[in-house]
Amino acid sequence: MVKDTKLYDLLGVASDADASQLKKAYFRLAQKFNPNLSENKEKFQEINNAYELLKDDAQRALYDKYGLNDMGKAQQVPGDIGSVFEEILKKQSQQYGPQQAQVLVQEVWVTLEQMFNGADVSVQITRQIKCAECKGVGGSTPNCVGKCDQCNGMGIVLARMQQGGRIIQQQIVCPKCNGEKECVKNPRNLCQKCCGKRFSTEQKTHQVRVEPGTADGQQLTLFQEGNWELGAQGDCVIVFKQTNSTFRREEADLFMTKEIGLDEAVCGTSFKLQHLSGEEITVFKGECIGHGQVMCCKGLGMPVKGRIYEHGNLFVTFEVKFPQKISLEVRKLIADALGSEDSRKRINACAELKHDGARNIELTYVDPTQKTKNADSSGQQEYNDHREEGNTQEMQCGAM
Ligand SMILES: [Zn+2]
Ligand SMILES: [Zn+2]
Secondary structure (H helix, E strand, O other): OOOOOHHHHHHOOOOOOOHHHHHHHHHHHHHHOOOOOOOOHHHHHHHHHHHHHHOOHHHHHHHHHHHHHHOOHHHHOOOHHHHHHHHHHHHHHHHOOOOOOOOEEEEEEEOHHHHHHOEEEEEEEEEEEEOOOOOOOOEOOHHHEEEOOOOOOOOEEEEEEEEOOEEEEEEEEOOOOOOOOEEEOOHHHEOOOOOOOOEEEEEEEEEEEEOOOOOOOOEEEEOOOOOEEOOEEOOEEEEEEEOOOOOEEEOOEEEEEEEEEHHHHHHOEEEEEEOOOOOEEEEEEOOOOOOOOEEEEOOOOOEEOOEEEEEOOEEEEEEEEOOOOOOHHHHHHHHHHOOOHHHHHHHHHHHHOOOOOOOOOOOOOOOOOOOOOOOOHHHHHHHHHHHHHHHHHHHHHHHO
C-alpha cells in the first residue's frame, strides 16, 4: 500500500507499475507535452520530475512508504530508511566524482576605450586562503578530525525544498563540513584562529591585462588565486564587463547615431568625432543623406579579437531633423530649385484650403505618445466594483 499516488497519477499508471510501464507512460506524455510543441511547460516539468524520482528504485521505495511530503523527514529516521538514503547519496557522490573548489568569479568594469587600446588594470580580490594557524585542518591537532557525522563522510546531504508549490528533494553541500567530508569531532579542539572553517580571508591586488579587442564578458583565469576549498586553492576568473559608451558594439563593429539638419541632408555634412583611439576624426559626406540611412567608416571599428591589427567598421545611422516651419517665401524658393510645376501649384492650393472639420482636414503636430483612452473603461471598473460589493454582501449574509 503506497502512501500517496500523486506521482503515479501524473504519469497515468498504477502504483504497482513496473519499470517498462513507467518508461512507456513517461515517453508518451513527454512527447505530448514536449515544450517545443506544447504551451504547458509546467506539466512537462512535473512529468519529468515524477519519472526521475520513480525510475530510481531507492527513491521510489521511500516515496511509496512516506509520500512526497514526508520523504525528507525520513532521512532522520534510523534503520532501513536511513540506509536507503545513504545508498542514494553514495551513488550520487560516486557519480559526481571528487568535488572541486568552486571558481571565484570577479567582475571588472572597463571602458570601451580600454577595450580598444588595451590597458593594465588593478583588480582587488577578497579570497579565502588556507588558515596559517591550523594549516587548513580546522583543529588544533591533525588527528582531531574525523568523518563528518551529518553527511556520514559523503560531503552532501539531501534537503527538502519548495519549488513552484511542490516539495522536491535536492542534494546540497553538507552544511556541517562544507562538503569536506570531515570535521573536528570535539569543539574543544577547534582552531582558535579560523574556528574550524580551515580558511582565513585576505585581500590581494592583481595587475591584469585588458587586451585590445577584449569582448564584453570575456574571461581571464588566474590559476590558484580563488578560494581555499575542499583542501585546495581554487582558481579565480576575471570577467571583463564594458561600461556604457556613446558607441554600441557588436563584436568588432561599432554603431552610432548622428542627427543632422535638413540643409545637411540635402547639401552634405561634416562633423568631428572623438574616436576610441583618442584621435579627433572629421567624418564627411558631400552628397544627399536620407533619414535612417546607414553609412560606414571603414576600419574605424574595434580591433578584431585574435587579429588585433585588423579592425571592424564604424556604422553611422543618420537621423534627419526636419524644421517644423518653413516660411512661404523659402518654400517657393525650394520649389523653384528642386520642385516641379506640381509642387508650386500645391503650395498655392494649401494656402487656399481651409480646415472645415468635415471634408478638409488639416494635419496637426502632436505628441505621438499621447493616447486616447476608451471612455467606457471606467464603466467596466464600476461594474467590477459593483460585483465585488455584491459578493461581499453575499458572503456576509452567508456568515450570518
Ligand atoms: Zn585554522
Ligand atoms: Zn558533512
